[in-house]
Amino acid sequence: MSTSPASESPAPDPLLTARDVVKRFHHNCVVDHVSLDVNEGETVCVIGPSGSGKTTFLRCINYLEKPDGGVISLAGTLIGYKIDKGHLVELRPAALARQRAQIGMVFQHFNLFPHLTVLANVIEAPLRVLRRKRSELEDEAMQLLADVGLADKAHAAPSQLSGGQQQRVAIARALAMKPRVMLFDEPTSALDPELVGEVLGVIEKLTAAGLTSVVVTHEMGFARHVADRVVFMDKGQVVETGAAQQVLGSPEHQRTREFLAKVL
Amino acid sequence: MIRDLVTRSEQAATDRPGEEAWTLPIRPRRRIGYWLVALVTCLCIALLIASLATNKAMQWGVVGTYLFNSQILHGATITCELTVFSMILAELIAVPIALFRLSGNAFLRVVGYLYVWMFRSIPLLVLLIVWFNIGLFYPRIGFGIPYGPVFVSASTKQLVTALDAAVAALGLNEAAYSSEILRTSIRAVAAGQRDAAKALGMRSTVMFRRIILPQAVKIAIPPLGNDTIGMVKSTALVAFIAVPDLLYSSQTIYESNYEVVPLLIVASIWYIVIVTVLTIIQSLLERWMDRSMRSAARPNVAKLAAGSLHSREAFGAWRTVPGLGESETDT
Numbered sequence: 001m002s003t004s005p006a007s008e009s010p011a012p013d014p015l016l017t018a019r020d021v022v023k024r025f026h027h028n029c030v031v032d033h034v035s036l037d038v039n040e041g042e043t044v045c046v047i048g049p050s051g052s053g054k055t056t057f058l059r060c061i062n063y064l065e066k067p068d069g070g071v072i073s074l075a076g077t078l079i080g081y082k083i084d085k086g087h088l089v090e091l092r093p094a095a096l097a098r099q100r101a102q103i104g105m106v107f108q109h110f111n112l113f114p115h116l117t118v119l120a121n122v123i124e125a126p127l128r129v130l131r132r133k134r135s136e137l138e139d140e141a142m143q144l145l146a147d148v149g150l151a152d153k154a155h156a157a158p159s160q161l162s163g164g165q166q167q168r169v170a171i172a173r174a175l176a177m178k179p180r181v182m183l184f185d186e187p188t189s190a191l192d193p194e195l196v197g198e199v200l201g202v203i204e205k206l207t208a209a210g211l212t213s214v215v216v217t218h219e220m221g222f223a224r225h226v227a228d229r230v231v232f233m234d235k236g237q238v239v240e241t242g243a244a245q246q247v248l249g250s251p252e253h254q255r256t257r258e259f260l261a262k263v264l
Numbered sequence: 265m266i267r268d269l270v271t272r273s274e275q276a277a278t279d280r281p282g283e284e285a286w287t288l289p290i291r292p293r294r295r296i297g298y299w300l301v302a303l304v305t306c307l308c309i310a311l312l313i314a315s316l317a318t319n320k321a322m323q324w325g326v327v328g329t330y331l332f333n334s335q336i337l338h339g340a341t342i343t344c345e346l347t348v349f350s351m352i353l354a355e356l357i358a359v360p361i362a363l364f365r366l367s368g369n370a371f372l373r374v375v376g377y378l379y380v381w382m383f384r385s386i387p388l389l390v391l392l393i394v395w396f397n398i399g400l401f402y403p404r405i406g407f408g409i410p411y412g413p414v415f416v417s418a419s420t421k422q423l424v425t426a427l428d429a430a431v432a433a434l435g436l437n438e439a440a441y442s443s444e445i446l447r448t449s450i451r452a453v454a455a456g457q458r459d460a461a462k463a464l465g466m467r468s469t470v471m472f473r474r475i476i477l478p479q480a481v482k483i484a485i486p487p488l489g490n491d492t493i494g495m496v497k498s499t500a501l502v503a504f505i506a507v508p509d510l511l512y513s514s515q516t517i518y519e520s521n522y523e524v525v526p527l528l529i530v531a532s533i534w535y536i537v538i539v540t541v542l543t544i545i546q547s548l549l550e551r552w553m554d555r556s557m558r559s560a561a562r563p564n565v566a567k568l569a570a571g572s573l574h575s576r577e578a579f580g581a582w583r584t585v586p587g588l589g590e591s592e593t594d595t
C-alpha cells in the first residue's frame with residue numbers, strides 16, 4: 001500500500017464534512033452520530049429504509065434542522081457556528097444565509113414558488129441574495145433551463161408543469177446560485193414512474209460534469225450507475241459505506257443485505 | 265324463497281334492453297320539482313316586492329326626492345372616506361401586529377397578543393367615545409423630551425377632529441381582527457416554501473417580502489374583503505360623535521321633517537350601492553391575483569429552445585445499464 005501513488009501526495013481535504021451529527025425529536029434520536037466526507041466532484045448516494053433519518057440528516061447539512069450535536073463544515077468553514085475564544089457561537093441569521101447560499105437543495109416535493117413564473121423562480125435568489133444584474137441572470141437562467149430541457153417553459157407558471165418538469169425547474173433554480181455542493185432529497189419519489197427518468201437524467205449529467213452532490217434516493221439502478229460512494233443508513237445510523245459496487249453488489253452487513261433484498 | 269328469487273330474476277330478464285337500445289336518442293329527464301320550486305320562490309319574492317312597493321309607509325315619492333339630496337351625498341362620501349382611511353390604518357397596524365405574533369421573540373409575541381386581546385375585548389362604541397374625548401386624557405399634544413422640555417404643542421381638541429377620532433377608533437379596532445387574518449394567512453403558506461427560500465440563502469426579510477407575503481395576501485383577500493364590507497356598516501356608529509356620515513345625515517333630515525322610514529330607505533340604498541361596488545372590487549382583485557404571475561419577461565425563449573442542450577439519448581442512459589444481478593459478472 002505504501003508504494004501506491006495515492007499515498008505520496010496527501011489526500012485532498014473533503015469539501016463537505018459531517019462529524020458525529022446528532023438530531024433528536026422529542027428524545028427520539030433520528031440522526032445518531034452520522035459522519036460523512038464528500039470530496040470535490042464526488043457523488044454520494046444515501047440509501048436506507050423509510051424513517052431512517054436520511055432527510056433529517058440532509059436538512060442538518062444546510063442547517064434547515066439545527067443539529068443537537070456534531071459539526072458540519074463546507075470547504076473548511078463550520079456551518080452554523082463561528083469559533084469565538086474557544087467556544088462555538090451560533091451564527092447570526094445573515095451569516096447563516098450566506099452559508100446556505102453555497103449549498104443547493106432539491107426537495108422531494110419540488111417547493112417551487114407558485115406565484116412566480118419558471119424563469120422568475122430561477123433568478124429570484126441570485127437577484128435578491130447575490131444582488132446580481134437581472135439581464136445577466138436571465139441569460140444564465142435561460143441557459144440553465146435549456147440544460148434541463150425546459151427553455152420553452154420559461155414563462156409558464158409552475159402549476160402548468162408536470163411533476164418531472166417542476167423538479168427539473170427546481171434543479172435549475174438551485175444551480176442558479178452556483179452552489180459548491182448540491183443536496184438532493186429523494187428527487188424522484190413524488191413522480192410518476194415514466195417521469196423519473198427525465199429527472200435522474202439531468203442529475204446524472206450534472207454529476208458527470210463534476211458537480212459535488214449528496215443524493216438521497218430509492219432508485220438503486222441510478223445509485224449504482226452514478227454514485228462514487230453509497231451510504232446505507234438505518235435507524236439514524238450509518239451502517240455501511242463504500243464504493244457503489246461494493247455496498248450494492250456485495251454488502252458486508254446483514255441489515256444492508258436485508259434492505260437490498262426488499263427493494264431490488 | 266328460492267322460487268321467489270328465480271321468478272324475480274326472470275322478470276328482470278324481460279326488462280333487459282334489446283339491441284335497439286344502442287341506437288335510441290336520449291331525452292333529458294323531466295325535472296318537475298326543480299321548476300315547481302322556482303315558481304314558488306318567484307311568487308313569494310314577487311308578493312314581497314309588491315307589498316313593499318305599494319306600502320304607504322314606504323313613501324317612495326319621498327325616497328325619490330331625497331335620494332340625491334346634497335346632504336345625503338356628502339354623508340355618503342364621508343362614509344366612504346371613513347371606510348377607506350380606517351381600513352388603511354387598520355392594515356398598517358395589523359401587519360406589524362401579525363408579525364409580532366409570529367416572531368421568535370417572546371416579548372414581541374406577548375405585545376401582539378395583548379393588542380389583539382385588548383382591542384377585540386373593548387366595544388367599538390366605547391373606543392369611539394374615548395377617542396372623541398381624548399382631550400380629557402391628554403389636553404395638549406406636543407413634541408419634546410419625556411419629562412423634559414416641550415418644543416411645540418397644541419391643544420388636543422384642535423388637533424384631533426371628530427373625523428380623526430372616528431378613523432382612529434375604527435382602525436385600531438379593525439387592526440386586531442385584520443392581524444388575525446394576516447397571521448393565519450401567513451401560517452397557511454406551505455412550510456416547503458420557507459424551506460426552499462432558506463435553502464437558497466434568502467434572509468428572513470427577503471423571504472417574507474418576496475415569497476411569503478405575496479402568497480399570504482392571496483389567501484387573506486377574501487376575509488379582508490369581508491371585513492371591509494363589515495367596516496362600511498361599522499362606520500354608522502360615528503353618529504354617536506356627530507360625524508356627518510350617511511346615516512347621521514339622513515337622521516338630521518328626518519329629525520326636521522319626520523319622514524323617518526323613507527330617509528332610512530335612502531341611507532340603505534346608498535349603503536347597498538357602496539357594498540356592491542366593494543364586492544365587485546373584491547372579486548376583481550381575487551381574479552387578478554389568480555392570474556397575475558410575476559415574470560421576468562424577455563423574449564429570448566425561441567432562440568434557446570431551438571439550440572437546447574437537452575438530449576433524450578444521453579439522459580436516462582443509466583436505465584439501460586445491466587441490473588445488479590447481471591452486473592456481478594461484468595465487474
Ligand SMILES: Nc1ncnc2c1ncn2[C@@H]1O[C@H](COP(=O)(O)OP(=O)(O)OP(=O)(O)O)[C@@H](O)[C@H]1O
Binds near residue numbers: 056057
Ligand atoms: N419535524 C419533525 N418532528 C418530529 N419528528 C420528525 C420530524 N421530522 C422527522 N421526524 C421523524 O424522524 C424520523 C426520520 O425521518 P426522515 O424524514 O429523516 O426519514 P427518511 O429516511 O427521510 O424517510 P423517507 O425515506 O420516508 O423519506 C421519522 O421517524 C420521522 O417521523
Ligand SMILES: [Mg+2]
Binds near residue numbers: 186
Ligand atoms: Mg425522506
